[in-house]
Amino acid sequence: MFRSSLPWNGCSIDTTICVINKIMSIQFDPSAVLEAQPMHAINSTAYAVRLTVDISPDQPVVVVAKKNEADPIPSKLSTIISNINDETRGCKDATFTMSGAKNSLREDEKGGRYKV
Amino acid sequence: MQLEYYKAYGVRSTVHKFIDREESGLGTTQSKDMSWDQIHYGMADKGNSINGWQLFYQQAWQSNFWTGGVATYKILFEGRPDLYKKFGNLTKGDLQSITVTKGDPRRGTDFTLTGLFSNFHKTITWNKITNEWGIFDIPEDKKMFDIFDHDGKNFFIKKNYNILTSERLKVAHNKSKLMNGNYLEGFFSDIRFGVPLQETYEHNERNKNINKLCLNYWQPGRHSFDHYKEWHSGVYMIYDWDDADRGLHLKRRGMGRNLFIPVVDMTVESTDGVDLETPLDLQAGRPYELGSDTIKFKTGTNGWVVHLYNI
Numbered sequence: 001m002f003r004s005s006l007p008w009n010g011c012s013i014d015t016t017i018c019v020i021n022k023i024m025s026i027q028f029d030p031s032a033v034l035e036a037q038p039m040h041a042i043n044s045t046a047y048a049v050r051l052t053v054d055i056s057p058d059q060p061v062v063v064v065a066k067k068n069e070a071d072p073i074p075s076k077l078s079t080i081i082s083n084i085n086d087e088t089r090g091c092k093d094a095t096f097t098m099s100g101a102k103n104s105l106r107e108d109e110k111g112g113r114y115k116v
Numbered sequence: 117m118q119l120e121y122y123k124a125y126g127v128r129s130t131v132h133k134f135i136d137r138e139e140s141g142l143g144t145t146q147s148k149d150m151s152w153d154q155i156h157y158g159m160a161d162k163g164n165s166i167n168g169w170q171l172f173y174q175q176a177w178q179s180n181f182w183t184g185g186v187a188t189y190k191i192l193f194e195g196r197p198d199l200y201k202k203f204g205n206l207t208k209g210d211l212q213s214i215t216v217t218k219g220d221p222r223r224g225t226d227f228t229l230t231g232l233f234s235n236f237h238k239t240i241t242w243n244k245i246t247n248e249w250g251i252f253d254i255p256e257d258k259k260m261f262d263i264f265d266h267d268g269k270n271f272f273i274k275k276n277y278n279i280l281t282s283e284r285l286k287v288a289h290n291k292s293k294l295m296n297g298n299y300l301e302g303f304f305s306d307i308r309f310g311v312p313l314q315e316t317y318e319h320n321e322r323n324k325n326i327n328k329l330c331l332n333y334w335q336p337g338r339h340s341f342d343h344y345k346e347w348h349s350g351v352y353m354i355y356d357w358d359d360a361d362r363g364l365h366l367k368r369r370g371m372g373r374n375l376f377i378p379v380v381d382m383t384v385e386s387t388d389g390v391d392l393e394t395p396l397d398l399q400a401g402r403p404y405e406l407g408s409d410t411i412k413f414k415t416g417t418n419g420w421v422v423h424l425y426n427i
Contacts, residue, residue, distance in 0.1 A: 040195040040196060042192060043195070048192075048195060048311070048312065051160070059159070059160075060159075060162060061157040061159060062159065063157045063312060064155050064312050109121040109122060109128075110121065110122050110123075110402070111123055112402075113124055113125065115405045115407035116387065
């Protein structure tokens with residue numbers, strides 16, 4: 001799933017997959033999906049999906065899913081989730097945490113309060 | 117590429133560092149290897165469409181930007197011709213109706229703080245009416261169809277982040293009246309498109325070590341968008357202007373907490389006019405609290421700093 005769309009080629013495949021997995025795990029966690037509802041066809045190989053995840057119950061987002069040209073837009077949740085574009089990343093935290101504004105640090109985050 | 121994550125004071129920051137591998141001894145990386153193609157999600161409708169247009173939705177403060185180079189944002193209206201037409205027929209004045217809503221009454225001014233294009237993004241965005249960077253001189257009745265490129269299905273918005281190495285900033289300074297000294301009020305946006313965006317970026321040879329940052333701000337312990345009324349955001353352009361003294365300082369603003377995030381590694385030389393015994397190195401993307409009234413960066417610094425302050 002992650003190998004097909006490497007956006008950068010500067011690091012080793014292993015490192016890249018590691019990085020992408022890391023991004024995906026925080027940007028899009030399939031197990032956190034509550035609802036994935038197809039919206040409209042973007043073109044013959046892509047469609048828009050309204051996605052609601054359990055850490056952001058009050059703010060669904062619109063993401064892009066891919067499909068084969070001949071296939072119809074699927075209705076099965078697991079198929080839709082597997083179609084969601086690997087590159088739908090971005091600054092997820094604002095939207096995904098606005099209701100909770102989590103204060104805890106993830107293990108990959110550097111915290112610390114520095115006054116200058 | 118190297119990834120770093122920071123979180124402090126309600127600021128969450130993701131820094132993508134594109135390091136020149138030749139310079140760092142890791143081997144040659146061609147510029148084409150440092151390109152970027154990413155789809156950003158849009159906001160789904162939940163009855164909170166701005167002005168009822170179904171085009172924009174409110175979100176938490178967020179900005180996603182580069183420290184150099186040019187990025188193109190394709191607004192993926194494809195499959196929604198109704199929204200494409202609706203956006204295309206909006207005038208600059210229509211957009212103004214959602215961007216100029218947050219003036220600080222205590223200042224008696226009505227400057228733009230946030231919106232679809234914050235002042236910062238207005239300064240770096242290409243317009244095809246005057247064929248230049250910046251959308252300040254556009255008549256209010258001009259439509260999005262006139263201002264931005266489009267292909268009959270999607271819109272394309274181009275942004276130039278090379279602001280510190282050109283004369284454009286000075287032009288913006290003179291034309292837009294948006295800047296006060298080296299400070300540009302209005303950085304974060306709290307409005308997002310309802311459709312996804314595709315961002316493409318080609319690395320510029322001139323910018324060998326470049327960062328891409330994603331910054332979010334949500335004050336801890338707050339539970340509605342209303343708390344943004346208590347905050348302003350802006351950008352300090354830190355570099356040797358014609359008047360170096362003007363360009364190297366960052367000053368306290370407002371009456372409360374001041375936070376800042378350097379977008380590249382920078383060094384503080386003095387605080388409140390007193391030279392530090394040991395210059396202080398700041399890390400790109402890390403949030404800092406301003407404890408002084410003024411800090412001065414090292415001569416030769418070339419970068420900008422995102423600034424947040426409690427009014």
